[in-house]
Amino acid sequence: MTAVRTLRSLLFIGQMYAAMLPIAILYLPWAIASPTGAIAAAHAYCRWVLWTARWMVGIRTEVRGTPPTGEVLVAAKHQSFLDIIIIFAALPRPRFIMKRQLVWAPILGQYALRMGCIPVDRGRRAQAIKKMVSDVRKGKADPGQLIIYPQGTRIAPGVDAPYKIGSAVLYHEVGAPCIPAATNVGLFWPRRGLRRTPGLAVVEFLDPIPAGRPTSDFMVELRQVVEQRSNMLMAEAGFAPIPESDNAMDR
Structure with a gap:
């Protein structure tokens, strides 16, 4: 088998x-x-x-909650390539912030630019977002759903990793509500490796965080709702996340 x-x-x-x-x-x-x-x-x-x-x-997928359609920031838990696929499929005008090197990737880079994804150099994300917001206001670009990953990279199920302050910077620059998104996809499609495991992979769009929250409040709420709901989705699939205190001792 x-x-x-x-x-x-x-x-x-x-x-x-x-x-x-x-x-x-x-x-x-x-x-x-x-x-x-x-x-x-x-x-x-x-x-x-x-x-x-x-x-x-044997990987079935399900989208829960209400996928946003307006100009919002989507802050998603990122466990593998599968959550990118599910989120992108659920949104009408999604766009990502991507590493500038990906512009040169065959097919992927050219299509990403055409869709309005934002290539950035390391450390220059804020400037890229300012330009995007300015272009939208001037009518050069259509508003859409900007997708970010607050932890900055793929995180394996049960692993505790910090939420980076850059999420709050983008939240304030965009000036739009933030839609948190939780997932359990890493249980079936790991961030590394070739093995795929049958099961129900879920991405859930959560209640919006209104625009204009103070940075500290935004960061606390974002982390709390995404981590709690992701843990619940993983538990629903039979996975018991490691308590955060145990994770912290292991680092």
């Missing part, structure tokens, strides 16, 4: 990356004509990945 599951995982991963090229070519004329075409291509790719994950490796 282990060998079969590993083989299915490898086949799934291979076809997932192979599917990028034909989808990119199919949508290329529309993507060149309009950013809407680039977003449609990314949505089509996300739907393909989610569909194939279900029947090839």
Whole structure:
């Protein structure tokens, strides 16, 4: 059974990356004509990945809560590539802040720029956000859902990691409500490794944090609601998170 599951995982991963090229070519004329075409291509790719994950490796996915449609900041728990796929598929005009190096990635970089993702150099995120906000106000860019990961990277289930102050900086720069998002996807699609495990992977959009909260209040509330709800989703799937006090002793 282990060998079969590993083989299915490898086949799934291979076809997932192979599917990028034909989808990119199919949508290329529309993507060149309009950013809407680039977003449609990314949505089509996300739907393909989610569909194939279900029947090839047994990962079912579910979106809970209400996906936002207006100009908001989405601050999400990040456990693996799967939560990116689920969140992107659920939002009408999603965009990410991405490392500038990704601009040169074949297919991915060009489509990301066309969708309005924001390439930034290390340490210059605030300047990039200011320009984005200015462009939206001047009508050069459409408003959308800016997705950030407050912990800065993928975090394995049960691991305690700090929430970075940059989240609050973006929250104040954008001046829009923040929608926290919790997940349990790392239980089935790990941040590293090739093995995919069957189960129900969930992303849940939580109640918005209104714009204008003081930095300290925002950081406390964001961490509390995302971590508590993520732990509940993981417990629902049969995982018992390590208490934060134990995690802190291990570091």
